[in-house]
Amino acid sequence: MPAGLLELSATELHEVLGGPTLIHLQGKNPQPLFVTVLQHGNETTGWDAVRRLMKSHYEFDQLPRSLSILIGNTEAAKHRLRRLDEQLDYNRCWPGGAYEDSDVGRMFQQVTDRVQSLSPIAAIDIHNNTGLNPHYAAINRIRPEFLRLASYFSSKVVYFTMPLGTQSLSLSRFCPSTTLECGQAGDTHGTDHSMGFLETCLHLSDIPTTPIGDDEVNLFHMVATVRVHDEAFFGFGHVPTDIAFRENLDVLNFQELPSGISFGELNGGPAHPLVATDINGADVTKQYFRFDRGQIETVREIMPSMLTPDRRVIQQDCLCYLMDRVHFEDHIEVTDHDPLPEGLRRSDRPGEPSL
Numbered sequence: 001m002p003a004g005l006l007e008l009s010a011t012e013l014h015e016v017l018g019g020p021t022l023i024h025l026q027g028k029n030p031q032p033l034f035v036t037v038l039q040h041g042n043e044t045t046g047w048d049a050v051r052r053l054m055k056s057h058y059e060f061d062q063l064p065r066s067l068s069i070l071i072g073n074t075e076a077a078k079h080r081l082r083r084l085d086e087q088l089d090y091n092r093c094w095p096g097g098a099y100e101d102s103d104v105g106r107m108f109q110q111v112t113d114r115v116q117s118l119s120p121i122a123a124i125d126i127h128n129n130t131g132l133n134p135h136y137a138a139i140n141r142i143r144p145e146f147l148r149l150a151s152y153f154s155s156k157v158v159y160f161t162m163p164l165g166t167q168s169l170s171l172s173r174f175c176p177s178t179t180l181e182c183g184q185a186g187d188t189h190g191t192d193h194s195m196g197f198l199e200t201c202l203h204l205s206d207i208p209t210t211p212i213g214d215d216e217v218n219l220f221h222m223v224a225t226v227r228v229h230d231e232a233f234f235g236f237g238h239v240p241t242d243i244a245f246r247e248n249l250d251v252l253n254f255q256e257l258p259s260g261i262s263f264g265e266l267n268g269g270p271a272h273p274l275v276a277t278d279i280n281g282a283d284v285t286k287q288y289f290r291f292d293r294g295q296i297e298t299v300r301e302i303m304p305s306m307l308t309p310d311r312r313v314i315q316q317d318c319l320c321y322l323m324d325r326v327h328f329e330d331h332i333e334v335t336d337h338d339p340l341p342e343g344l345r346r347s348d349r350p351g352e353p354s355l
C-alpha cells in the first residue's frame with residue numbers, strides 16, 4: 001500500500017495516484033479477493049470501507065487472504081462527480097461491453113487478464129445511489145455461489161444482464177461476482193456494512209456451491225425502466241405541475257406494491273406522463289400504469305427501485321426501475337456457459353441501471 005494512501009479521502013487520491021490504480025496486497029491465503037472502488041467518482045463508500053478496514057484491522061496484522069484493489073476514476077472523484085463530461089462511464093467499459101476499443105476499455109482488459117490469472121475467490125464492486133434505497137447486492141448469473149456471495153451482504157438481491165460492460169457482469173465469466181449498492185455516499189452505515197462484508201469475504205475459505213433456497217435470498221429481476229415524458233412538467237407534493245408526485249415517493253423503493261398504488265396526481269400534460277420500457281427498449285407502459293383517473297396508478301404487483309426525489313437524476317437518467325420477484329429454484333444455471341455470447345453484444349442504452 002503506498003505510504004500515506006489510507007489517510008487520503010477519495011477527492012485527494014488523484015494527486016497521488018494520477019489515475020486508475022491496481023494494488024495487490026499479500027495475505028496468508030494467496031488466492032485474492034478482488035475489490036473495485038470509485039468506478040463512479042462520487043460514490044465514495046467503497047474507498048472509505050477499504051481504508052477503514054485496512055487501518056483498523058490490518059495495519060500490523062497479516063491479511064487472511066490476498067487482496068487486490070482497483071481504485072477507479074480518481075479524476076472524477078477529485079471533482080466529486082460520477083464521471084467527467086468527456087469521460088466514458090467506467091462501469092460500461094469492461095470486456096463484453098460496447099467500449100472495448102476505448103482507452104479505458106483496453107486498460108480494463110489488462111486488469112481483467114491480470115485478475116483472471118490470479119483466480120480470485122470473488123470480485124466485489126462497490127457503489128452508491130441516490131434516494132432512499134436499502135442496501136442490496138446485484139448479480140449477473142443465477143448460480144448458488146453468486147447467490148450465496150450476494151446473501152452475505154443482503155437478503156435483497158437484484159439480477160441483471162443489461163447493461164453490458166459492467167464489471168460484475170464481465171468478471172462473472174470466471175469468478176463469483178457482485179455489485180454492492182450501499183445507499184447514499186457519505187452514510188456511515190453504508191461504510192460499516194460494506195467493511196463488514198469485505199471482512200467476511202477475506203475470512204471465507206471458499207464460497208459454497210451447494211444449493212441455496214428461495215427462503216434465504218429475495219431475488220428480483222429488473223423488468224422495466226420508467227422515465228418521465230419529456231414534455232411533462234413535474235414536481236413533488238401539492239404543486240400545480242402536470243405531475244405532482246407524492247412526497248417521499250422513494251419510501252416505495254423495494255416495497256412489493258399491489259395494483260392501485262398512486263405515485264401521484266395528474267393535472268394535465270401528456271396522455272402518458274410516464275414511459276416504461278423493457279430491456280429491449282419496447283414500450284410496456286400499459287402493463288404497469290394507468291393514467292385515466294387523475295392519478296398515476298399501478299395496475300399490477302410490482303416493486304420499484306431507485307425512485308429518487310433528485311430532479312437532475314430523474315431528468316438525466318430515469319424515475320425508477322421496476323422489478324419482479326424471481327423464484328430462482330427454477331432458474332439455477334446448471335451449465336457453465338459463457339453468459340456473453342458474441343451475438344449479445346450491443347451498445348449501451350441510456351437509462352439502464354445506473355450501477
Ligand SMILES: [Zn+2]
Nearest residue numbers: 040127128355
Ligand atoms: Zn455507481
